[in-house]
Amino acid sequence: MSTPNMQFSKIRLSRRSFLKASAASAGWLMLPGLGMHSSWAQDPRVLRVRDYGDPQSLDPGIASNLYEEHVNAAVHNKLIAYKPGTKWTWQLEAAQSIEQTDPTHIKFVLKPGITFTNGFGEMTAEDVKFSYERIIDPELKSPIKGDWATLESVDVTDKYSGVIVLSKPFQPLWMTTLPYMGGNIVSKKAVEAAGGKFSAMPSCFSGPYVIKEREPKQRTVLARNPEWKGEPAGFDEIHIFPIDDEKTAEMGFEAGDLDYTRISMSSYKNMKKKPPENSVVEKYPSLYYVWLGMNMEHPKLSDERVRRAVQYAVDIPSILEAAYDGVAEPATGYVPPGLVGHRPDTLVPFKADFAKAKALLAEAGYPDGIDLDLEVRNKAVYIAAGQVIQAVAAQAGIRMTLNLHDSGSFWSLGDESKGDRWKKLQLVLNRFSSAPDPHYAAQWFTKEQVGVWNWERFKNPEYNQLYEKAMAEGDKDKRDQMYRRMQELMEASGAYRFITHEAVPVIYTGRIVPALRPDGMPLLRYFTTA
Amino acid sequence: MEPLLEVAHLRVRFKTKSAVKALIEKDKDPYIDGVMGVSFAIEPGRTYGLVGESGSGKTTVARAIMGLVPVHSGTIRFNGENLVGLSRDRIKPFRRDIALMFQDPAGSLSPRLKIRSILAEPFRIHGMMPENLSVEVARLLKMVNLSPSMGDLYPHQLSGGQARRVGVARALALSPKLIIADEPTAGLDVSVQGEILNLMAQLQNDMGLSFLIITHNLAVVRHVSDHVAIMYLGRFLEQGPTQTVFHHMRHPYTQALLSAHASPDPDAVHHRISISGEIPGLVSRPQGCEFHTRCPGVREKCRRQFPPREDAGKDHRYYCHYPLSVPEN
Amino acid sequence: MNWTKQFFYRLYREPMGFFGMILVALVIVSAVFAPFLTTHDHNALDIANRLAGPSAEHWMGTDQLGRDVFSRVVMGSRIAVWVALVTVSMSLGIGLVLGMMAGYGPKWLDAALLLLFDTLRSFPTIMFALALVTVFGPSLQTVIIVIVATTFPVYGRMVRTQTQALGNQEFIVAEEAMGAGMVRILGIHILPNIVGPLFIVASMDIPVVVTIEAGLSFLGVGVRPPTPSWGSILNDGYAYIRNTPWIIIFGGLPLIVTTLGFTFLGESLRDIFDPKLRRDL
Amino acid sequence: MAEPVLDIRNLSVNYLTPRGTVKALRRINLQVPSAKVVGLVGESGCGKSTLISAVIRLMAENARVAAGEIRFTGKDMQQLSSRDLRAIRGRDMSMVFQDPMTALNPVFTVGRQMKDIQYRDAVSGKEKLKRASDMLSLVGIPDAVSRLDNYPHHFSGGMRQRITIAMALLVQPKLLIADEPTTALDATLEVQIIRLLKDLQADFQCAILFISHHLNVIAELCDFVGVMYAGELVEKGSVRDIFHRPGHPYTRALLECDPSVIAEPTRFLPTIPGEIPSLIDLPEGCIFHDRCPGAAQVCKNTPPPEVSLAEHHTAACHCLEV
């Protein structure tokens, strides 16, 4: 007999001896077991916060992202800075005094004794002049050039004082330039020594913290600045973790890895109801604005009636309820409540009106409805919003196909310099960030921005005129009126359906006292221990 | 009589390594010889036996004749026409006249086809579908003493002897003139091997087939073949009419082989001509006479040069510097 | 005993395979009869009822848009099974053709195809997926292309090895000796001998493929919403994992059931038909 | 005869298969006297290998000893614990297997493997290697000391079989079991190996149970021969009795079929028509009756008796009963 697959022998190795042999090798696996939870436990002198992005450029002259500003604000000084609290206002930082002597001149006096690290000496008016003028210097190609749009020069009066001279009045200066990205003061000597700009890491700092180390994609570590003479920094170190996803951040917070983070709107209600032990959940109004944009030049949408039909087919309440968990309020334009230029109401009611939408469609020659593409970024909240828009609009006969994009693809959708994609763009669910002055948001919807950031290709001469005028208008009420009108023009074009300003829910541990802007964004230098 | 198949100075070489590797290792001749110039002829209706141990190159000869391995030099004439160098299309008609029977009976039958389809393959390949295929298949099966119902079976359902019969049937399908049988009885029990050999003999009688039988079994060859060649490392060391070679062998290797196949007799005084060692690999082909490493009568000359061809009578040739004397009988 | 009877008998004897078969049957039944099994329109919003827990009305609760999770899970089985069938058969087809060409064709073709297989295999899958997804936009077709592009080289390599092994066997030499052409040898003699093991490997790949699809959808680069892929259900549920865990649980369960079912079944098939078959290539 | 080294009595072995119980061995009685060579001959499927597996108790999982006993140096192998069994294997009893190409572990050196089989001996590793190389020289492997470091694939088939023989003899067994050790080898090598075994057996004075289907090998090497057919030992006796005076018709047929026995060249060779009966549904009567040219009616329904033909020579056949 020779069966090919003969299996010989019974088991002769006892299980016990087998286990002994293998346990010896596998045993050490058990070692890092339980109860060894120790070193990530809280070090009281370290603040650990999450930010949504990883700082790319840390030269204040060329940094343009909020998460970069969060770092820069802690390690550099500005003449004036946002004041933590619930109202948008500023406080003196490097300046001892500052005043607007006339619409185009601002006089400032620096506090004496603010020093730059690494032996770059004391901060002088010369540094202020350098820091602001370099931003408008075409050589630097600063992305925040617009913040200093009308800067003429900074004239140095003496060691500590100087005058900021504008070519024409620029109202946003006090709310979005001086206390924001454009306001950081760097050492002239240090920047010049670095060859005109800091490439990877600035070589000197002046704030209460310095950047100690930077591990791309991992974390940025700020450490107490030993040379800082002002109000002492609240922590020995601040660890900033770039975590894109809010859910992950929440998890990290719950596991005790973070002290402060923004959380998702969908978690807010539940976390507020049942916050993790020893932590505080708060909600702040945000400056973001979310809207459904329509490409006015797309053949299907060139008829205003179709655009209006879409406006009427979008049901804001259900989007807010479903995608924003009922946490956010509807938007009337790009200016949130509480700021100059906020519109009290919209032309098209928040609630959808299917009959009207259908009628408009029929009028435009689409009695059987219309098929449209909706471009959406692939983040949970937009996907949810997109699906609600899709489902609701279907009731008005507007059949939408959702196209998801990662941010790389999304941000070039309407960009004329990137091929013909802008021509195929129909509907887009968009969201921009803003600053506490309407000018900041208004700039993206001018004629010049068509094909750049103005993807709706909204070209309205009146808008442009108002934009220029409002920039310089000193009268608050008139300015208010102008921005309201501008947003009305946008809505009236039919190309915009404003949705919401979202909200910023944050969570922080009871052991810290955060310092937040009115929109919930951190002002890290003012964070302290409880 | 005109030979049906005439092989002359057939030489087959194999590449051992890639061109790049050969270059790197400075090997100017990255080839080995599988067959070193053999010549023989088969007459119609006759059987030629090719005998040798594993690694002697027997199968390579068969495959060269079938055009399955490239021929380096020499000629293979079939019915007077040289097959060497013919294109695929030109050689195809000859494949009808020469059939191959394989060593591994089950392994040479396509495992997922029924016997019926396997037997139909030759017809399909050559576009010669008979009008009634099942009749033809039944005829073939009957010819090899199998029941026509076997056509519905798969190869793995057959016994070794049956599979070999199917192999014979397939070889017969297109009424070839020559059948090359590679180890037709290897792995068969003695009680069964006779059946296959008898079948072949009967077919030869009935149809006038010629056979080239490749085997390591001298005892079988003695009975079934008219001529025999003893192969060693790609060469024929001795060849001639079977009776002559068996009874008047001149080469010591032939003698050793024969003595290894002596009849089983516990009382026979075994003065076996035992040779030591094993057949060297093709890569380490010895200088001079290839057999000298194992030859009991080796002398200095053998190590240096390959012996010339010697003719010892009609068709009887051998290659040995110091041949055995002709036995008295 | 006839073949099918024996097959089921052996599967029955193998408790793992039996278990797998039941799970697979469950998934396939739900995919085939999805429209009859769903209790709600799987895409209908009910915002007033969002994030509701399991109830008599909504057996698996509702998601953040108030859609019935049960109906979405049931419809999701269609996506999963459809993607699995299409991708596996496409990869199988491509791998089969290219692999046989590599294994039986001329040497240069073998080298070229092998290079293609190895390059595609050595490419990070996620990179591949992202690139293709950004080119074509996330959709079912893209997911299928991604999966096919990453899995066919594995089949190709396997088929090549098997073809080479078969090509040296005597029954192929026998065909060559009779003068059979390449198409005939590949199609009639080699193909039937490699599809068997290949189908087993393919059945074991179904869970892998389902996982890739779910993974891509989970990362938000999979099927286009509101298509209810299990991965996108998981993605939806992930946002509400702490307070309304049923979405994740019910979205993850069918994924586990399917992968378990097909893996158990595939392993048993392998054990029954081809215990020597390995997947380490 | 003194007490045999191996005494197989009335052994029956079954295989449990899905198709039914295969009665692979039935009522085998065989003795291997000490220092003698016993050959077992038979065609494929006759149960030779099963018999060996049963003797060394390395059987397939579905094999069952249905009856009988196997005594090795007086001990009943069936009763031994696996520990005792291991103490016997590779010490009092060793084996040479059929296929030399796979019988050695390919990833260990020959020296290591030869050392390992002496694991029981309390001598130094050096001493064990020395023994190994001595043994290798004895089986005709030149330059044995240095070749201990070689891996099995460095050796040719014939060399490997010599190595396995060396290993088998290294432990100085009382019984060597050789399972078709020459089948995979060419004829000229077969002769060499047989001769080697014969010489070594004379030196070591161990008993050999030798299995082969090559009649001439059996004839040359063995003192006693058993002929097996379809799971039964149909005839046994001294080698001369079997080859010169075969009693059982199967033995006779087998000898007649061997082409090397037939002196005159003939185109038509004798065969044994018919096939081996199914071992699941055994025929009644003589197992060979449907292929036996002299079968009588009694053969079809009565099992044949064991007929003693000479001292130690018995055959199971009705026709010999007179």
Next chain:
Amino acid sequence: MLFYLLKRIGLAVVIVVVAVVLLYSMIHVVPGDPASVILGPRATPEMKQELHELMGLDRPFVVQVASFLGKVARGNLGMDFFSQRPVAQIVFKQLDETLVLVLASIGWAMLLGIPLGCYSAVFRNTFSDKLVGFFSIGVIAVPSFVVALYSLLLFAVTLKWLPAIGAGEPGQYMDQLQHLILPAFAIGLGWVGYIARLVRASMLEVLNENHIRRARAFGLPEHMIVFQYALKLAILPTVTLLGTGIGRLISSAVFAEIVFARPGIGKLIFDSVVSRNYPLVMGAVLVSTVLFVLSTTISDSVNAMLDPRVRERL
């Protein structure tokens, strides 16, 4: 041996070059603009144009590929224009994290999988074998990102036994180890089953080979047979598997890296693709492809080392 190594390396180089060309052509057709992402919404067209020129995106495809390959040949992976750092520096930093994760995962999977596989093979067809089989096949089947999600929830969020996110404080090894446990568990789990099945299968095959039968016939102790004679052979397919496995894990670690917010090359690739950071994409994919090819090459070589038959044929 030398020739074998040369051949393998040559092949590896060819694969990498083909991969680069493939990658570049993919990048070429992928829509999206690094400039809009790098420079943010406030970038002007001129600024974008300048960045394009800086990154060489305005040059023809072939020139881009050639210049990239040229730079790589000189050991330079280019600059990341986002962070103004050399790509190599960023990639290798992330690679460390991924390698640690992958090796830890494979490591524990092996330590558990190999004994389990041996156990199953030795006690085949017993209840405990079936149990081990059920377990191993079960864990193969469950998607690793689901394991990651659940283990994160259970061990980090609910039980708070282990940290949830990040890779731990640099330099603090205990901390890093603790951060490693969950992700390594999540991606290693499936491999435990995989390895156990493979070891079991090849072990069974080897245990049925003739030389094992011979070893048993010589009464060798069973532990010697299983753990020495059989395992050394049975481990060979596993080594091959690990080669491709490590390579595949490098890219599939992305799930664990995303769920646990761990730095790593998978996440780096994901993020860079999303932000169209082409230099980083190129660098990271190139390095991980090289690593894949390298790990298969190494595993093949290790395989060859373990098996003298293969070793000497080279």
